[in-house]
Amino acid sequence: MSEAVLDSGAAEAPGKQGLVDDWSRDKQVFGVPWGKAMMWIFLLSDTFIFSCFLVGYMMVRISTTDPWPNPSEVFALEAFGHPVPLLLIAIMTFILITSSGTMALAVNMGYRRDRNKTFWLMVATALLGASFVGMQAFEWSKLISEGVRPWGNPFGAAQFGSSFFMITGFHGLHVSAGVIYLLVIAFRVRRGFYENRPGGYEIVEITGLYWHFVDLVWVFIFAFFYLW
Amino acid sequence: MADDGTQHPLKIYWIMWIALFVLSSFSYATDFMDDGALRTSLILLFMFAKAGGIVWIFMHMGWERWALKLAILGPPVAILVLIGLMSLEGNYIEGSRIDNYGESTMEVATPGHH
Numbered sequence A: 001m002s003e004a005v006l007d008s009g010a011a012e013a014p015g016k017q018g019l020v021d022d023w024s025r026d027k028q029v030f031g032v033p034w035g036k037a038m039m040w041i042f043l044l045s046d047t048f049i050f051s052c053f054l055v056g057y058m059m060v061r062i063s064t065t066d067p068w069p070n071p072s073e074v075f076a077l078e079a080f081g082h083p084v085p086l087l088l089i090a091i092m093t094f095i096l097i098t099s100s101g102t103m104a105l106a107v108n109m110g111y112r113r114d115r116n117k118t119f120w121l122m123v124a125t126a127l128l129g130a131s132f133v134g135m136q137a138f139e140w141s142k143l144i145s146e147g148v149r150p151w152g153n154p155f156g157a158a159q160f161g162s163s164f165f166m167i168t169g170f171h172g173l174h175v176s177a178g179v180i181y182l183l184v185i186a187f188r189v190r191r192g193f194y195e196n197r198p199g200g201y202e203i204v205e206i207t208g209l210y211w212h213f214v215d216l217v218w219v220f221i222f223a224f225f226y227l228w
Numbered sequence B: 001m002a003d004d005g006t007q008h009p010l011k012i013y014w015i016m017w018i019a020l021f022v023l024s025s026f027s028y029a030t031d032f033m034d035d036g037a038l039r040t041s042l043i044l045l046f047m048f049a050k051a052g053g054i055v056w057i058f059m060h061m062g063w064e065r066w067a068l069k070l071a072i073l074g075p076p077v078a079i080l081v082l083i084g085l086m087s088l089e090g091n092y093i094e095g096s097r098i099d100n101y102g103e104s105t106m107e108v109a110t111p112g113h114h
Helices: A014-025 A034-063 A088-111 A115-145 A159-190 A202-227 B013-031 B037-058 B068-075 B074-102
Strands: A077-079 A080-083
Touching: A014 B068, A034 A159, A034 B068, A034 B074, A077 A088, A080 B037, A088 A115, A088 A202, A088 B013, A088 B037, A115 A159, A115 A202, A159 A202, A202 B013, A202 B037, B013 B037, B068 B074
Parallel strands: none
Antiparallel strands: A077 A080
């Protein structure tokens, strides 16, 4: 064992050499805080869960011989006297993007140790998330009142309802959990909980990873379920 | 510190934010196009552009080391295999349903607007 091996982390090579070094030297592989590495690994597992749902949806949509309901009509809302396709879904998309933006700023402010701004940006993110869930609840009640059920609906293939409730429900659950998570961390930031802790404000970035992931999943749901 | 991705100027976040708004508007606009290969490709293009921006900039993946990048972004590639197998299987099931039970005779309602 040479001294240089034990003295890892002092000068880490970039790029391909760095990749080899990180995996083969006698040291911790990921040069990031544990919390962050674990959040990434959790998100990776969540990616597989959402992928299974979306692939399952693809499978039932391909295999059914019944006509698939046209999402652009099913999710249309009346506005200015005309049905506008996917109106609410578009608004929800923009709300989620806006919340991702405020979250990115919160992470930055956290590393600048600006507790007040970090707190308010995280609260804004949580409020946007809560309004997203509220709109989803509205969307669900509208569809349920029109007779859409997990086992059938008047507009076409029965699998439409089960895919819709399963996928958007699981995503909505993630958003709801994220709102609670954000608020817990935001209030801790405000009372200075992280001031003297070893990790400092990394926690804001870790919370941010979860929140951006929720937005990321919505990008795929929007494309595959609502637009396709 | 190994983690050098903590301090960036705010500008990049504003640019990313605006880009996501523009790309989402484009995504939404595809809903007004006629169905076809062009529409499908545009849906996928805007989807991957948005997803890439979120992961690379907002989730800071662009600033991480390759060890983490590959450990997280590598495994999801396996999902492509599942997608491929399930679409083959799905098409086969649809075909055998039509062969055995005939085409669908389902009466469907047009979504109403009140």
